[in-house]
Amino acid sequence: MSERLIMHIDLDAFFASIEQRDHPEYQGRPLVVGAKPGRRGVVATCSYEARRYGVRSAMPISEAARRLPQEAVYLRPDINRYGEVSQQIMTALQSLSPVVEKVSVDEAFLDITGMERLIGDAESIGRQAKQLIHDQVGLTASVGIGPNRLIAKLASDYQKPDGLTVVTADQVEAFLNPLPLTLLRGLGTKSAPILQRLGLSTVADVRRLSLLELRRQLGNLAGTSIYQQARGIASDRLDDQSTRKSISKETTFDQDITDPAILRESLHWSAQEVGYVARQEHRKGSLVTLKIRFRGFDTHTRSRSLNTPTSADQEIFKTAWELYRSESWDDQPVRLIGLGISGWDGAVDELQRQPDLFGDPALQTGARQDRLYQTLDEVSGKFGKHAIRLGSKRGDSKTESESE
DNA sequence: TCTGGGGTCCTAGGACCC
DNA sequence: TCTGGGGTCCTAGGACCC
Incomplete structure (x- = not known):
């Protein structure tokens, strides 16, 4: 049980592909799922036709509209429908391996250690996964297989869409060397530039820095993580039991709001949504968090611990509203307001995952x-x-x- | 370019206790 | 009268990911 094998599966342009699958008239056209043009918001996912115009996830919708031609299609996301497709895929994958870790609606890791002995080599397991998804839901996925989570994930990203990349343990170093350092986990808009300013651009470059230096630049934990990733060191264990730690609901207004009555109404609605989900999942939280974002994007949170955990709309709302009123934020125009609950007793989740x-x-x-x-x-x-x-x-x- | 929504995890300061 | 060192919990902010 020494050599482990991890497979990462990433659905191609998931939301956009579902829409094109279900609406033949959208096939072959630039398609954006996300905000509607002319309103506030960003691109959630876009079709490969749209990517040719330089449109990307998280791009402001105004920018996407500027780049795309007239015939482009803009759709609001239908999360429930995508969730159903996701569920079908995850269920199908269970037939391939009993250990499936769902990362998000369109991504999963599978532990396929030892399965080569049963099914065939890594590449043929990957082909089977893609075939399975295609047969079940008619979508394409990119698949990466490697000795751990990091390599599997980078491998699935290597060839897209509809890709399949296998990286064996002895290929890891050569595979990593030329990759841009921005692909490493945890190097985002703040910490990637720190390394780039030192003249580093690839993973091979990062490997030239000592552990001490990386820690000095990025902090102890992040520095250690990047040091290890640059050497292909990462976890090869999956967690197929993860449970959520918070539930939240927030709203960005089309125009900034100054009328407290509207903020109050919005929070009331958020509390109902959050309370509903919490009750569905039999969760009670003892921490209520208010989130507010003003014009200019400066964002604040305020939270309060409750003596008794709750899932009641009214109590969630009342707590958040008190948090709002305890501040003197009155005349600042509000861009976003929302709330969340967290802090349930982990013992319940722990109990559920223990063998009987x-x-x-x-x-x-x-x-x-x-x-x-x-x-x-x-x-x-x-x-x-x-x-x-x-x-x-x-x-x-x-x-x-x-x-x- | 003007920045959604739903999350997770880390850091850091202060309170409090021993 | 001035003051330790460690541990834990709470809160706020922020980086990052999909």
Whole structure:
């Protein structure tokens, strides 16, 4: 059980692809899912046709509209529908491996350690995953396979759309070397420029810095993380049991608001949404957080701990409104207001993930990863160790980045 | 260019306790 | 009368990710 194999699956332009799948008239056209032009907001996802005009996720919608031709399509996201498609995909992936960690609506990691012995080599497992998704929901995905989460994720990103990249342990260094350092996890708009100002641009460049220097530049934790990533060191364990830690709802107004009655109404609505989700999930939070953003984008939060955890709309609202009123923010124009709850007793989640010692251990979710290895061991027991092929090494699966 | 919405995680200061 | 050192909790801000 030494060499581990992690697969990362990333659906291509997920929201936009679903819309094009369901509306043939949108196929082949630049399509943007996100805000409507002329209003405040950004691009959530756009089709590959739109990307040719330089449009990207998180770009202000006004900028996207400036770049795109007349025939472009703009749609508001239909999160519920995308969530259903996501669920179909995740369920299908469970048939491939019992250990599936859903990262977001369009992304998942699978632990496929040892499966080469059953299904075929890494590349053929990847092809099966793509085929499975295509058969189930008619969408394409980019797949990366590597010895840990980081390499698998970078590999899925390497060739898009509809890509498949396998990076074996002995290829990791060569794979990482030329990649821009901005691809490393945690190097965003603030910390990437810190390294770039030192004249670094690729992962190979980052490796020239000592651990001490990286810590000095980025802080102890972030520095250590980047030091390790640059050497291909990362976790190879999946967490298929993660539970959420907060629930929130916020609203950006089309025009900045000064009337407290409107802010109050907005918070009231947010509290109802948050309370509803909390009750659906049988959660009660003991921390209520108010979030407010003024004209000019300066953002503040205020939070208050409750003596008793709650999921009641009225109490969530009342607490947030008191937090608002305890400040003298009155005459500043408000761009965004929202609230959230968090701080539930982790014991409930913990209880749910523990095996029931009096039940069938095979049915306990926490035991799934073990079960995978038991299954593999049983197979090797039946057919003999020599019948089982250990991880085959593919030749260079060199790929051209389309960078589209 | 003028910046959504839903999250997670880290940092840092102050309170409080031993 | 001045003052330690560590641990934990609370709160606010901010970086980052999808």
